[in-house]
Amino acid sequence: MISSVFQYVAGSLLILGTCFSLLAALGLLRFPDLYTRLHAATKAGTVGAGFVLLAIAFASFDLSVSLRALGGVAFIILTSPIAAHLLARAAYLSGERPSNITVVNELENEKQG
Amino acid sequence: MTADLFLFVSENVALSLLAVAVLIVLVRLFRGPTLPDRILSLDMLTTLAISLIGVLTLRLGVDLLLDIALALCLVGFVATVALARYALLRKAGQAVAAESGGNG
Numbered sequence: 404m405i406s407s408v409f410q411y412v413a414g415s416l417l418i419l420g421t422c423f424s425l426l427a428a429l430g431l432l433r434f435p436d437l438y439t440r441l442h443a444a445t446k447a448g449t450v451g452a453g454f455v456l457l458a459i460a461f462a463s464f465d466l467s468v469s470l471r472a473l474g475g476v477a478f479i480i481l482t483s484p485i486a487a488h489l490l491a492r493a494a495y496l497s498g499e500r501p502s503n504i505t506v507v508n509e510l511e512n513e514k515q516g
Numbered sequence: 517m518t519a520d521l522f523l524f525v526s527e528n529v530a531l532s533l534l535a536v537a538v539l540i541v542l543v544r545l546f547r548g549p550t551l552p553d554r555i556l557s558l559d560m561l562t563t564l565a566i567s568l569i570g571v572l573t574l575r576l577g578v579d580l581l582l583d584i585a586l587a588l589c590l591v592g593f594v595a596t597v598a599l600a601r602y603a604l605l606r607k608a609g610q611a612v613a614a615e616s617g618g619n620g
Binding site: 406407408410411413414415417418420421422424425427428429431432437440441444448449451452455456458459462463465468471472474475478479482483485486489490492493494496497498499 | 537563593
């Protein structure tokens, strides 16, 4: 009984996570500049991979596998913002400018690298 | 039994959606237009590969595949950081080269 509930939860998480991944990919294709693309790819991509790993944690009835999957989720949540921040900073300092429709630019007076 | 069937169908749907996502990201990877865009596309491809391996872990019932996905997490993070440093230093290198070229 409880195992079939876990399987329903895992299946829903799989579909939800991959929908997020697909939306992230669409944002990567359609958004106007690097910074908006980073916004789409890192947030939705993190949730996408995280939900798939959570689905594994639910669907594999094995404590060691579930714990490893949860560790993977924690790692993704920790590292993905760092990578996105580094990439955005490197892009800005190497001269990449936001698109014209960007309103707030807090790095405007930052020294060029 | 229906829960098994639901999980099976969900795995198929997930694999199809991930395949479409990989194709879309590949379009962005080829189009560019700049180096950071391509780095971001590669990062996204790594994330999608982690998801794909995760779904395959459930589909094939091979738990060892999960370890490969976790290793890919580590490698993807280090690769993105290294490529971001490269994007930064490449620009600095170009500036230095242009300056010395202007002087000489």
